[in-house]
Structures are given as C-alpha cells and as structure tokens.
Amino acid sequence: MEAILWFGWFRADIIVEYAMLFWHGLQMTVTVTVICIVQGTALGLAIGLARLAEARHAPARQLCQYALRWPSTIYVSFFRGTPLFVQILLIHFAVLPLFINPSDGLLVSGELARNLKQNYGAFLSGVLALTLNAGAYISEIFRAGIQSIDRGQIEASRSLGLSFSRTMYHVVLPQAFRRMLPPLGNNAIALLKDSSLISAIGLAELAYAARTVAGAYSRYWEPYLTISLMYWLMTLGLAYGIKKLEARYGRGDTR
C-alpha cells in the first residue's frame, strides 16, 4: 500500500523527460573526475617532491628552499586553506578572463577566445580549479607516504651508488605507493563529489541537470534523489576499484 502511494507521488516522468540532460551530465561528471584524478595525482607528486627537496651545498641548497619548498608550501596552504567553491568562482570569473578573453586575453584573444569560452569555458575553469585543489591535497598524501619510508633505506640505496631519482623510483615510491593507496582512494571519491560544485558556473554535469529539473518543476525529491543514487553508485564503484588495487599492490605486505 505504502509503496503504491510512494510511486504515485514520485514523478519519475519528469526525470524521463530530462533523461538526455542527466545522461550528458553523467558523462561530464565522469570526464571531469577522471581528468582531475590523473592531473591531480601528477601535480600532487610534483608538488609533494618539491616540498621535500633538500640539498646540502650552495647554491642548490638555497635553490631548493626558495624555488621549490617555499612556493610549494604556499601553494598547498592556499588551496587547502580556501573553499573549493570560492576557488572555482575565482578561477572562472577572474583568472580565466585574464588569460582567455576576446578583447585582450594574455594567452588567447579574438574569435578563438570567444569560441573557447563559449564551448569549454566552464569546463576549463572547473577542471583547472579541481585539479589545482586536488593537487594540493594529493601532494600531502605523497609527502606523508614518502616520509613514512625509513630514512635508512634511502641512505642504503644512495650508498650503493643509486642516484636520488633512481632511489625514489625503485626503492621509495613503490613502497610509499602501497601506503598511499587508501588516502588516494578517499581523495578520488571526494573529487567525484566535489565536481558537483562546478555546476555553479554553468557546467552541465549531474548536479546541473538536477537543478534544471528542480527549477522547471519546483520538485526536489525526484531530481536530487536521482542524482544522489547516481553519485552513490559511482562512489561505490570507485571504492570497489580501489579495494581491488589495494589487494593487488598489497600482496607483498601480507605474509
């Protein structure tokens, strides 16, 4: 009885009417998330290493401190210390127009800038903001992961004649990566959910689709419950994938 009433009240027809918007939205959410996970991880590794850069003698010592450690520390502090939502608005309405602008863009201007902004403006800003933000968080994961490897291993490897980069690549990172997988997984899930914030600048992803339907019909259960389920399924999928990865790379640890 209750189930019947519930379905009578839940107007699935309005979701069906906007099905294409939800479908495109889903694709957009997945695209943004995948791009940002890949770019954010690469950026995070670079920033994480920069924060650990050390050298014994001048001028490399000063170079590491002023050109690598300080800027990367300020970067991480800023992107972790300000709301992602604010970063998205700042990048879309202030930073991007500085570089891509039909009248006087520093990077691109003229007709190309117009086309770029109209077709990919919100996408570019959203991906940029989310990547920069994720990079800051992921760099901390890398830093902690690398620092968790016993220093003696690095010393041993260096004294065997391996260069710093080879030590990192062959000795430290493989072990650190195993420990970093769980927090990296958490981060990927957070990124997927955070991508919904980009709807504020008009990127047609999942949350945008739901808002459009809510705006058109003044009905809120149907669209928001629909996308909640979609996000939930995707995060479940991600969590499953990460679990598999952990099992795969964690084999050496189990005895």
Added chain:
Amino acid sequence: MNVLNRPLLALALFALALGNVQAQNKELIVGSSATYRPFAYETPSKEIVGYDVDIIKAVAQKAGLQIKIVNTPWTGIFAALNNGDVDLVISGVTINDKRKQSYDFTVPYFEARQLIAVHQASTVKSLKDLAGKKVGVVTGSTGDDIASREFGKTNTDIRRFESTPVVISELVGSGVDAAIGDNGVIAFRVQEHKQLKTVSDANFPKEYFGIVVKQGNKALRDKLNTGLAAIKADGSYAQIYKKWFQAEAPALPAQ
C-alpha cells in the same frame, strides 16, 4: 516500538499546540531572493531593499500584517514555501499557468516583459536569432522557460545559472552570446556594462509579477489583495514604482 513512538508523539502534539498559539498573531515570513536588483537586493549592511520589498512592506501595513523578509535562494524558494519555511514569496515571480497549478497568486503588482541582453556588436534582433547560440538564463526563471520552449529543454546551448548577476558576468566574459531575463533586472544590469545592449522581441508576451502563497491559503491571499488594492488606490503604489523605475506606473489588470 512503543518506547520509540511515545516521545515523538508528545513532541508532535507539543509542536501542534505551539503552532496553534502562534497562529493567532504571528509574524509572517516573506521569502525573497536578494540577487534581483532592483526588485530585491542586499545592501552592504545586509538589509534587503528594492521594489518588491517596498511593495510588500506597504501592503503589509495596509493589511495589518506583521512581516519579516528572509533572503531565500531562488532555486529553493518554492520548496521553502511548500515546507512552510516562508509564508509568502515576493521575488519577481511571473504569474503563469504552470505555477498556478501548484501555488496561489495575488493580483499583479508589476508588468514585466522578457528582454534579451547581448554585446554591442551583436546582430541579434529577436529570440529566433539566438538559435544555435549560447544563451544564459537563471535556472527555472521565465527566461529559462522561454529558451527551453524555443530551443528544447535538454539543449546544451542553454546555460543555466543561479542568479542574474552570474548570467551577466558570463555574458560580459563572452561565455554566452546572450542572456534572457525579466526587463527590469536585465535593463538595470546592462546599464552597468557599457559593452552590452538590450534587444526586445515584440513577440514576448506581457507578463505580470504576483505575490505567491501556498495553494489554498485563501485567507492570506485575500488580505494581500486587499493591501495591494489599498496602495494602488492611495497612490503609494505609483510612488514606489516611480522611486525604482523612474517612470509612471502602468495600469495593471485586476486579475
């Protein structure tokens, strides 16, 4: 089960009793989205002012109602009315048949028409010329309705945003080719930006703004209508109109 239910029941009864007492002479909560200058906007001191605000204050005074204006985001404004967070909405809401099915409106208090905003160099003359171009609108607004009807609800050329200032920012930054919105707001925003101009399409129908109450709340609607009639009769309506639009108030239909 019983143990769980009893306190809840008591609480519900208590809330009901409280509600009855308050209903005698309670302050009515007015929802208005304060991103709609000159209809409703926030001053730096967080005070909500505008044409809508002056109207509802005058109406409430004539009808002997106690009111409190609460800034409510546009996308959630009808939900706020549905679940009782606000008792009435005055937020430049266009009276239309679709909305009439779910809510009750007072008689009109403003005559509106949709207006297109474009860059000075644009050759757009009418709504039809916007086919294939990117059009910015506020989610769920009359402009959204018109664009959705003309170009298709799931057309990705329609870019939906939270508020008019964001739509205009996007237009100024060339993220969209045009914006569609209520004349009062669009005209106000365009005069702030020299690079923009307005285009009026004679095919856009005349529309009216009304104050919205929950469906079936006849008592409140009648009081508001009485108040509206009173301010129209004693000239304070014309005064408020002139204050915000620097023009004589047009004659409004009685229904």
